[in-house]
Amino acid sequence: PPLPGSGGGAMIDYDIGKWGLGFIWKVHGSVIPKTLWIAVSNALVTATVHAIAYSLDWEGDGVFGLGDQGENLVHVWSAFNWVLGFLIIFRTQQAHSKFWEGGTLLQQVRGEWINATSALFAFCTDDPAEHEKVEEFQHFVARLMSMLYCSALQQVAVMKDESFDILDNRGIDPKCLKYMESKEDKCEVLVQWVQRLIMTNVRKGILDAPAPILSRVFHDLSKGIVGIHDTRKIAEFLFPFPYAQMISVMLLVQWAIVPLVTVFIIRTTWMAAMLAFLAIFTYWSINFIAMELEMPFGDDPNDLPIAHLMKDFNYSLRTLLEDGCQAAPTFHFNPSWHRKCLITPWVVENNGMNSLRIGRQLELEVTPTPPTPSTPASPSARFRFFRNFTGSESASSAGSVAEVRTPSTDGKADASPPGYRPRLTFERPAMVHRGLRARLDDARRAFQNGPGHRDGPPDAGGPAGRRKDQDSIRSAHSLNSVHSEEVLSPHPAVS
Numbered sequence: 001p002p003l004p005g006s007g008g009g010a011m012i013d014y015d016i017g018k019w020g021l022g023f024i025w026k027v028h029g030s031v032i033p034k035t036l037w038i039a040v041s042n043a044l045v046t047a048t049v050h051a052i053a054y055s056l057d058w059e060g061d062g063v064f065g066l067g068d069q070g071e072n073l074v075h076v077w078s079a080f081n082w083v084l085g086f087l088i089i090f091r092t093q094q095a096h097s098k099f100w101e102g103g104t105l106l107q108q109v110r111g112e113w114i115n116a117t118s119a120l121f122a123f124c125t126d127d128p129a130e131h132e133k134v135e136e137f138q139h140f141v142a143r144l145m146s147m148l149y150c151s152a153l154q155q156v157a158v159m160k161d162e163s164f165d166i167l168d169n170r171g172i173d174p175k176c177l178k179y180m181e182s183k184e185d186k187c188e189v190l191v192q193w194v195q196r197l198i199m200t201n202v203r204k205g206i207l208d209a210p211a212p213i214l215s216r217v218f219h220d221l222s223k224g225i226v227g228i229h230d231t232r233k234i235a236e237f238l239f240p241f242p243y244a245q246m247i248s249v250m251l252l253v254q255w256a257i258v259p260l261v262t263v264f265i266i267r268t269t270w271m272a273a274m275l276a277f278l279a280i281f282t283y284w285s286i287n288f289i290a291m292e293l294e295m296p297f298g299d300d301p302n303d304l305p306i307a308h309l310m311k312d313f314n315y316s317l318r319t320l321l322e323d324g325c326q327a328a329p330t331f332h333f334n335p336s337w338h339r340k341c342l343i344t345p346w347v348v349e350n351n352g353m354n355s356l357r358i359g360r361q362l363e364l365e366v367t368p369t370p371p372t373p374s375t376p377a378s379p380s381a382r383f384r385f386f387r388n389f390t391g392s393e394s395a396s397s398a399g400s401v402a403e404v405r406t407p408s409t410d411g412k413a414d415a416s417p418p419g420y421r422p423r424l425t426f427e428r429p430a431m432v433h434r435g436l437r438a439r440l441d442d443a444r445r446a447f448q449n450g451p452g453h454r455d456g457p458p459d460a461g462g463p464a465g466r467r468k469d470q471d472s473i474r475s476a477h478s479l480n481s482v483h484s485e486e487v488l489s490p491h492p493a494v495s
Contacts, residue, residue, distance in 0.1 A: 011305050029301035031288040038255070039281035046259040046276035050269045077261045081279075084250045088286050091247060094239060095293035102156075102234045102296045103304050109152060109227040110309065114316050116220035117145050120198065121320055123209035123217075130206060137197075137206050142317045143167045144194050149313045151186035152228045156235040157306050158298045164310040167317060187228060191221055235297050247287060255280060 014023040027033060120141055124134045146167040154162045169177070180189045198217065201207050207214065258276045266272035296304045319325055 011303070012301050031285050031292065035281055035285045035288060038284050039277045042255055042258060042280045043273040043277035046262050047269050047273040049259040050263050050266070050272045053263045054267075054269075074261060074264055077257065080250075080257075081254070084247070084254060084283065087243065087247050087250070088283060088290065091239060091243060092286055092290040092293075095290040098234045099293040099296040099304075102231060105227050105231040105234075106153075106156075106304065106309060109224045109231070110149065110313055112220040112224040112227065113145055113149060114313070114320075116217045116224070117141060117317065118320055119217050119220070120207070121326070123207045123214060125206060125208045127205075133204070133206055137201050138321060140172075140197065141194065142321055143169050143172065144190055144197070146314055146317055147180075148187060148190040148194070150310055151190060152224075152231075153306050153310055155185070155187065155228065156231045156297045158235065158295060159306065160299060164307060165314060166310075167314055187225060191225055194221065235295070239294050251284060251287060254283065 012026075012029045014026060016023055121138055124137065143166070147169060150164045150166045153164060176193075180186050183189050195218065198207065198214070202214065258279055262272040262276050266275060292300060292302045297306060
């Protein structure tokens with residue numbers, strides 16, 4: 001079934017809209033609300049100070065009695081803001097690098113350990129006498145790998161609830177589980193268990209792959225452990241304390257000085273308040289963004305979806321254990337059309353997850369229509385379109401039928417031989433894909449170049465000629481044609 005919603009730390013899914021403005025009013029996960037009250041309070045203080053400064057008479061000594069020294073303070077203030085901006089941008093760059101690297105490493109670890117599990121399942125013997133032992137081994141490995149990835153995520157997560165879901169581990173020796181729980185680094189214990197389990201089953205004949213090929217499993221396991229230790233670096237090594245402290249102090253100083261500096265720059269009260277609001281809002285917002293990204297393994301809305309990663313890992317393990325994934329599908333090779341390597345659409349749909357569904361298939365069946373006293377012999381083609389259907393749809397609604405027939409032109413009796421104009425009729429035209437409409441046009445042209453436009457009587461050439469025309473239609477390069485006895489059945493969607 002589709003994955004359920006993840007717990008804490010789920011990333012925000014948003015749509016930017018056509019103009020890139022569709023999400024600006026979103027409050028959840030935004031730094032704007034907590035920045036607004038800081039910027040608004042500073043704007044109010046600035047307006048108050050500005051109004052008081054210009055309402056007093058300083059007897060020609062300038063604002064606050066500083067005379068021309070106020071302009072020099074403005075230059076010093078510009079240098080202060082430049083240094084503060086540099087520190088904030090540096091912090092934001094480091095935070096974004098940690099965020100992106102953390103997500104990349106977790107996905108790499110997931111891929112390496114799923115690949116190792118898949119390889120172990122593929123290396124199992126196919127001896128029917130060992131089927132039960134192979135199944136026991138595979139389920140044991142799946143549960144150990146689920147606990148391994150869960151322990152790895154718990155090492156890096158900084159969350160209130162780190163009880164992630166794992167595959168049911170009943171059946172494993174309780175003493176061994178208790179021993180593992182007593183260790184600080186559970187990943188090292190679990191990896192050792194997996195490696196020992198592999199070697200034990202190699203000696204038992206459950207894993208019958210050659211040693212050089214089996215070594216790739218150990219390689220993927222070791223790479224995953226190295227990736228987890230790299231991820232722990234992000235969780236345990238915080239942004240340097242002196243940098244963080246200095247940025248916070250300078251932001252507070254800026255908040256206190258902005259109302260005074262704007263008095264020397266702006267003569268209008270409302271303009272001074274607006275510029276103070278923009279300056280404070282910009283600097284503090286960027287700093288809050290850096291703080292959000294510095295620790296990507298927590299419960300904040302902008303953190304990585306740790307719980308979802310665990311559920312997705314379990315889902316992959318369950319998929320590997322299914323019978324449909326244990327053996328490769330059969331393939332019936334037909335040189336007449338497989339050698340053409342025709343292109344068919346592969347429809348991608350999104351139902352919570354990306355589920356791939358095979359595209360519509362096309363069948364072309366050409367049968368001659370017996371002649372009648374009023375209608376000459378003419379071939380007819382029947383196209384059958386298959387689209388995918390889910391369990392909620394009935395098989396009868398899974399396909400639509402279209403017919404291409406070639407009757408006489410208009411039934412007029414004249415000296416000229418009757419022509420053949422293919423006519424397309426659709427029972428459910430709304431279901432016909434635009435690409436398939438193009439294929440029907442190609443089929444119509446094939447008909448026009450076939451018996452319908454032959455000089456002479458319609459049945460000229462006899463049965464052999466009609467068979468030749470039918471074969472030419474079947475081999476139309478744009479059609480994925482099959483014989484009538486080899487109709488393709490609808491392919492169920494992959495849930």
